[in-house]
Amino acid sequence: MRGHEADGLRVAIAGGSIGGLAAATALRSVGSAVEVYERTPHQMTSRGAGIVVQPSLTALLSQVGAPALPMTRCTHRQYLSPDGGSGALSAMPQRFTSWEAIYRTLVAAFPDEHCHRGVEVTGFDQEPNGGPVTVRLGDGRNAEADLLVCADGWRSAARGRLLPQVAPHYAGYIAWRGTLDESDAPADLVDFFDDSFTFSDARAGGHALCYFIPGAEARTQPGERRLNWVWYVHVDEGPELDEILTDDAGERRAGSVPQGRVAPAVAARMREAAVGELHPRFAKLIAATPEPFVQVILDLAVPRMLFGRVCLVGDAAFIVRPHTAGATAKAADDARALALAAQAWRADFDTELVRWEADRLAGGQAMSHYGLALGRRVAWA
Ligand SMILES: Cc1cc2nc3c(=O)[nH]c(=O)nc-3n(C[C@H](O)[C@H](O)[C@H](O)COP(=O)(O)OP(=O)(O)OC[C@H]3O[C@@H](n4cnc5c(N)ncnc54)[C@H](O)[C@@H]3O)c2cc1C
Numbered sequence: 001m002r003g004h005e006a007d008g009l010r011v012a013i014a015g016g017s018i019g020g021l022a023a024a025t026a027l028r029s030v031g032s033a034v035e036v037y038e039r040t041p042h043q044m045t046s047r048g049a050g051i052v053v054q055p056s057l058t059a060l061l062s063q064v065g066a067p068a069l070p071m072t073r074c075t076h077r078q079y080l081s082p083d084g085g086s087g088a089l090s091a092m093p094q095r096f097t098s099w100e101a102i103y104r105t106l107v108a109a110f111p112d113e114h115c116h117r118g119v120e121v122t123g124f125d126q127e128p129n130g131g132p133v134t135v136r137l138g139d140g141r142n143a144e145a146d147l148l149v150c151a152d153g154w155r156s157a158a159r160g161r162l163l164p165q166v167a168p169h170y171a172g173y174i175a176w177r178g179t180l181d182e183s184d185a186p187a188d189l190v191d192f193f194d195d196s197f198t199f200s201d202a203r204a205g206g207h208a209l210c211y212f213i214p215g216a217e218a219r220t221q222p223g224e225r226r227l228n229w230v231w232y233v234h235v236d237e238g239p240e241l242d243e244i245l246t247d248d249a250g251e252r253r254a255g256s257v258p259q260g261r262v263a264p265a266v267a268a269r270m271r272e273a274a275v276g277e278l279h280p281r282f283a284k285l286i287a288a289t290p291e292p293f294v295q296v297i298l299d300l301a302v303p304r305m306l307f308g309r310v311c312l313v314g315d316a317a318f319i320v321r322p323h324t325a326g327a328t329a330k331a332a333d334d335a336r337a338l339a340l341a342a343q344a345w346r347a348d349f350d351t352e353l354v355r356w357e358a359d360r361l362a363g364g365q366a367m368s369h370y371g372l373a374l375g376r377r378v379a380w381a
Helices: 018-029 055-063 099-108 157-162 187-193 239-244 264-277 280-288 327-342 349-378
Strands: 010-014 033-038 050-052 072-080 088-098 115-117 121-126 133-137 142-145 147-150 169-181 196-201 207-213 226-234 293-301 310-312
Touching (some): 010 018, 010 133, 018 033, 018 055, 018 099, 018 147, 018 327, 050 099, 055 327, 072 207, 088 099, 088 196, 088 226, 121 147, 121 157, 133 147, 157 310, 169 239, 169 280, 187 196, 187 207, 187 226, 207 280, 226 280, 264 280, 293 349, 310 349
Parallel strands (some): 010 033, 010 147, 033 115, 072 196, 147 310
Antiparallel strands (some): 050 088, 072 088, 121 133, 169 226, 169 293, 196 207, 207 226
């Protein structure tokens, strides 16, 4: 890995979550001078839920010389019916991690002094024909860059400005999610779910799934892990969805209600419904989870990712269905491909950026279509 070079490509990144830090580490590894602007003022220490580890992510981490990613493992899949019983087993090794573990690993791989937390990107202007981009910052400063990477997530203000006609839309179902410390879980649940990626059909359609992820401080030893579960539930847009997304303080949230903020009556109804809908072990797991949270399933696919020297990456560009287990891998692929293009800095960088866009649009579209197909198989839409 090379350190950043004085005459290297100057990159500003809006957003310091997984997409932004993936791009930051990848670009820095090829000599670019990278500054990350993240509006959240502190390191994001959300507990974070589970993520299936994909080769794209581990390839990025090894390319940028990141520390080892904390991971848990299983050897098989377990398919259950809502009627109970031990279900069907099939051998299928898999590795899992958590959002928090990936975030910590990327943070450790990028120098803190180049990550400006509490600084929002509020706008940008660019000179034509590959001229510099002036990035306007919420603290009143401007930063000049040769490339602005917008990794500002599903509600991307940059996308709103560049592609005002493109917005995420609701896919017709939600994901109830939760994590439970293994040390707080009944022993029979730990035994039942250990060493497997477990699925239960739900009576009304959809399904639930469960696997172990790293626990506090991303620890992975048995006894220190967490059980991570997801339950996809069809909910029509309208009063029912509004009620689920209205938090414990009465605020109607947009895309999710985080851990600890779901209205108690809504959580109680969900737990009750799980008893009738899912395998009894899932109902017990959900009942034992102190702070379930909820996320709406959204679709988004942009027609363009490159606008001169400004580009969109990660969830700002494509939101893919969670069944693909691919959002983080996609962000890693956006980043690695961008680093390849950046190697042509001082040569034909703009042509390489156009190639980057074609490659990553194809990648995003393929994953979107795959997610829609999986959604039709496993859910309702
Ligand atoms: C705290 C947190 C926890 C998450 N937990 C999970 C999880 O458990 N499981 C899972 O599958 N996915 C999770 N996600 C989503 C996941 O990170 C994304 O789906 C995916 O990895 C792509 O990430 P992204 O960086 O493109 O978008 P995001 O993760 O949404 O990050 C966008 C970032 O940009 C910042 N930002 C937005 N606008 C501006 C601006 N104008 N200026 C500066 N900064 C800005 C936001 O604060 C945010 O940190 C989480 C995201 C966050 C922020």
